[in-house]
Amino acid sequence: MPLVAGVDTSTQSCKIVVRDAETGALVRTGSAKHPDGTEVDPQHWWDAFQEAAAAAGGLADVAALAVGGQQHGMVTLDADGNVVRPALLWNDNRSAPSAEALITELGNGDREAGAQAWADAVGSVLVASLTITKLRWLRDNEPENAAKVAAVALPHDWLSWRIAGYGPAGDPTAPLGPQLDKLFTDRSDASGTGYYDASVGEYRPDLLERALGRADVVLPRVVGVAEAGAVAHPSVAGGATATSIASNGCLIGPGAGDNAGASLGLGMTPGDIAISIGTSGVVSAVAPQRTADGSGAINGFADATGNALMLAVTLNAARVLDAAREVLDVDFDGLAELALQAPPGSDGLVLVPYLEGERTPNRPDATGTLHGIRLATSTRPHLARAYIEGMLCGLADGLDALRAQGVAMERVMLIGGAAQSTAVQQIAPQVFGLPISIPEPGEYVADGAARQAAWALARAADPAAAAPAWSTTIATTLDADPKPVVREQYAAVRDLA
Numbered sequence: 001m002p003l004v005a006g007v008d009t010s011t012q013s014c015k016i017v018v019r020d021a022e023t024g025a026l027v028r029t030g031s032a033k034h035p036d037g038t039e040v041d042p043q044h045w046w047d048a049f050q051e052a053a054a055a056a057g058g059l060a061d062v063a064a065l066a067v068g069g070q071q072h073g074m075v076t077l078d079a080d081g082n083v084v085r086p087a088l089l090w091n092d093n094r095s096a097p098s099a100e101a102l103i104t105e106l107g108n109g110d111r112e113a114g115a116q117a118w119a120d121a122v123g124s125v126l127v128a129s130l131t132i133t134k135l136r137w138l139r140d141n142e143p144e145n146a147a148k149v150a151a152v153a154l155p156h157d158w159l160s161w162r163i164a165g166y167g168p169a170g171d172p173t174a175p176l177g178p179q180l181d182k183l184f185t186d187r188s189d190a191s192g193t194g195y196y197d198a199s200v201g202e203y204r205p206d207l208l209e210r211a212l213g214r215a216d217v218v219l220p221r222v223v224g225v226a227e228a229g230a231v232a233h234p235s236v237a238g239g240a241t242a243t244s245i246a247s248n249g250c251l252i253g254p255g256a257g258d259n260a261g262a263s264l265g266l267g268m269t270p271g272d273i274a275i276s277i278g279t280s281g282v283v284s285a286v287a288p289q290r291t292a293d294g295s296g297a298i299n300g301f302a303d304a305t306g307n308a309l310m311l312a313v314t315l316n317a318a319r320v321l322d323a324a325r326e327v328l329d330v331d332f333d334g335l336a337e338l339a340l341q342a343p344p345g346s347d348g349l350v351l352v353p354y355l356e357g358e359r360t361p362n363r364p365d366a367t368g369t370l371h372g373i374r375l376a377t378s379t380r381p382h383l384a385r386a387y388i389e390g391m392l393c394g395l396a397d398g399l400d401a402l403r404a405q406g407v408a409m410e411r412v413m414l415i416g417g418a419a420q421s422t423a424v425q426q427i428a429p430q431v432f433g434l435p436i437s438i439p440e441p442g443e444y445v446a447d448g449a450a451r452q453a454a455w456a457l458a459r460a461a462d463p464a465a466a467a468p469a470w471s472t473t474i475a476t477t478l479d480a481d482p483k484p485v486v487r488e489q490y491a492a493v494r495d496l497a
């Protein structure tokens with residue numbers, strides 16, 4: 001049976017799964033770390049991809065692959081294919097004033113009108129995460145770099161291009177050189193740039209020009225759903241090209257933004273909600289039409305199949321628990337054990353977890369605040385529980401925002417690194433007031449990319465082929481009595497922060 005690979009070039013690491021194209025059975029995996037920081041030289045992603053591919057036993061026997069990736073990161077390339085400056089990631093907040101300026105400008109001085117105009121035009125009210133705001137920041141703060149930009153790509157576009165053999169002129173790992181017109185992307189990741197309208201499937205060069213001051217830059221071609229964007233070059237990843245289908249080489253699928261990748265990996269349909277607790281906290285739902293929420297609570301992105309993907313995204317998720325482990329000097333299990341020793345609501349100890357500012361609500365300069373500290377709550381279990389509850393309350397607000405848009409919630413699935421925490425699993429249904437399904441532990445973004453690769457492979461033979469019917473196994477569904485006190489306490493202090 002042919003094998004396919006799915007890659008997740010995420011904020012903290014690169015993960016690769018190799019699966020059987022027909023059954024979806026997991027064959028092997030590999031991963032490698034990315035450096036910390038909100039501005040990263042993309043070369044690190046390339047190095048981590050190579051390391052992860054080697055850890056996965058190489059990709060020489062793989063017939064197709066696809067890359068899912070952290071959304072929104074601004075990768076600027078000059079005419080020779082060099083990155084102009086380190087990529088600014090989705091969680092880099094320096095462009096918050098640029099976002100505000102672009103909103104007010106589009107509203108001709110009226111912020112509210114501008115917010116709605118952006119939501120109507122591209123599905124999202126601008127926040128610092130979106131690529132377009134980073135381009136405005138570049139224009140205003142590094143004009144010499146802005147002048148060098150010949151192409152703008154996203155992390156998954158850039159990595160796909162490198163795997164296809166393109167890259168900086170003279171780089172021996174880029175034998176096909178700096179062919180910027182060979183960059184490609186997909187509708188899901190393009191929909192997070194702020195200059196692509198997924199409702200009609202077209203870039204908005206006029207909006208790009210507003211940000212960068214010009215629109216004469218190459219943007220990646222948006223390839224169709226499950227259409228191969230390129231063929232992997234034999235010299236990359238220790239021979240990533242498939243020897244098994246030598247006549248075709250190893251196809252590279254369109255790829256996806258990581259949240260659309262997870263949606264495909266989970267096989268989400270309307271009524272399904274995914275809550276991902278990775279570096280970002282994401283509450284997502286697929287919908288037939290893209291939304292235009294002028295309040296900014298919901299991003300109206302696209303998925304990787306032709307639907308819309310509604311997202312509420314927080315900046316403070318798994319790393320809040322990493323911070324708690326640091327403060328309490330415990331490992332993952334230790335944090336979970338401590339948190340489960342304290343009662344729901346932590347006897348009034350509440351963390352508003354804006355440790356990196358926040359995106360939803362839009363408070364880029366906020367810091368975290370601990371409320372309700374008394375002698376009785378100055379214990380390690382209370383603190384551990386407050387960190388977990390505060391992080392989950394941010395996601396519960398995201399669930400409310402989706403509800404307010406009329407989204408049905410028939411099944412709520414918890415994924416992402418911190419979903420492995422037994423304390424998160426047990427406390428989540430108390431905070432959300434809903435049963436929570438825990439899929440088998442896995443890398444659902446990489447799985448979605450693998451499924452897309454299998455789909456692209458099938459489409460190469462039959463243009464009408466449907467996505468392969470891989471199934472997701474729900475390991476357990478957890479229910480608990482809702483504990484409204486947790487959200488009530490949080491709501492009372494959230495806006496004081």
Ligand SMILES: Nc1ncnc2c1ncn2[C@@H]1O[C@H](COP(=O)(O)OP(=O)(O)O)[C@@H](O)[C@H]1O
Nearest residue numbers: 010011012013278279318332416417418420421
């Ligand atoms: N058992 C656990 N409990 C809490 N957090 C965990 C656990 N296992 C992993 N994590 C956290 O999950 C995060 C990585 O999750 P992941 O979804 O891979 O992130 P990303 O996709 O943003 O790179 C890290 O911050 C890590 O500390």
Ligand SMILES: O=C(CO)[C@@H](O)[C@H](O)COP(=O)(O)O
Nearest residue numbers: 010011070071090278279280
């Ligand atoms: O900005 C968003 C979505 O809009 C984030 O979800 C990023 O796509 C990063 O994802 P993770 O690395 O946290 O998975």
